[in-house]
Amino acid sequence: MTLLDPSTIILMSALMGGAMSVVLFAADRSFPAEIRGLGHWAVGLLLLIAAAVLFNLRGVLPPALALLSANSMLLWGLGLSMVGTERFYHRPPSWRAFHLVWGLGMSAIACWLLVWPDFQARVAVFSFLVFGFYARQVQLIWRYGERHFSTRFFGALMLFQTLAVLLRGCLALFGSATSVDLMRGGPFASFYLATANFMVLLLAVGFMTVATRRLQSILELRSTLDPLTCVLNRRGFADIYGKERAQLRRAARGMTLLSIDLDFFKQINDQYGHAMGDRVLVHVAATVGKTLRESDHMARFGGEEFVVLLPDTGVERAIGAAERIRVALRGPHPEGMPAYTVSIGVACQQSAAEDLDGLLMRADAALYRAKANGRDRIEVAEPASPPASMLHAIRA
């Protein structure tokens, strides 16, 4: 048995595919549900192994049966990978097209195997069907893939495999039978088998790479969100604030921060239970979100304290926005939810000299005033005092 014995190559790729399918199955079980398609890829690889085993049973099983079942498994497995990639990019899986292609393709292959035996026609049909599955994935990666190394890696592999399959289909159509007969060797057959061998593994690795990148993005996003209300948490808000502050010079009106705090929230928890308290917090986030513009940002700083950043908004308009929020939160509340109100502190930032801590301190001071003055109301903070260096310049 030589190193390039076709059966050995096919078996080797099947073994590597098997190992990779275990990795994909494990990832499917442990990755968040938003990362779809891993299971389809894992099952697809298992079918490729089954195809390799059947292919190698040509001497044991009737050859026609072994070839037909191996081809059908191979086509099914590759189609499943395509569906997996579609699901990964949150596209509707094209099951109908897949079944149609598989059914028609297998009928054609069966005809050219059993009725009018024609090896080249079979190879051409098979290659063009597989080409369709791969080309669809190239299109998905190109259109929906994130601009990142992982996508470029996966896309390049997929493109390479697509072209290799297309080349084999064209050779089957226009070349000689020996040039595409993988079992008889020859330069193209050896090249094709060797690449197919690595591609089985590499494509799965490529898919795992984009899935892992997606996992990283999801975890990064989650670390900036409040798990209960799904609005930004303090960390996420600080990032956004930093970006808005950097653009402050361009916004003539400055930006305004609203510090929103539920009134007597402890009583709601004590009287109706913590679960109802949580429902109220979710309701606050949803209701405030509906009153905001797309460019505004809301965050929950833990407990019953929310903040809203209104970029390019002066104090007059911010008071209007705060009033809309206060009135919207006063009710009517969903059935079964106790009535509640909020107090709001408003602080406007005009210069990039002030930082988030300073702005929050002023907004909180206004909020405490709102609480002290009877709650369910809005108070506006004093403007920030100019930094010491500026005072010095003014006096000079």
Ligand SMILES: Nc1nc2c(ncn2[C@@H]2O[C@H](COP(=O)(O)OP(=O)(O)OP(=O)(O)O)[C@@H](O)[C@H]2O)c(=O)[nH]1
């Ligand atoms: N349900 C729920 N309650 C929380 C959460 N985080 C903090 N709390 C509760 O929020 C309540 C805050 O109480 P206080 O700080 O006394 O504020 P308050 O009762 O709203 O009173 P004022 O702010 O003065 O009007 C406490 O009972 C906390 O246990 C949470 O995630 N879920």
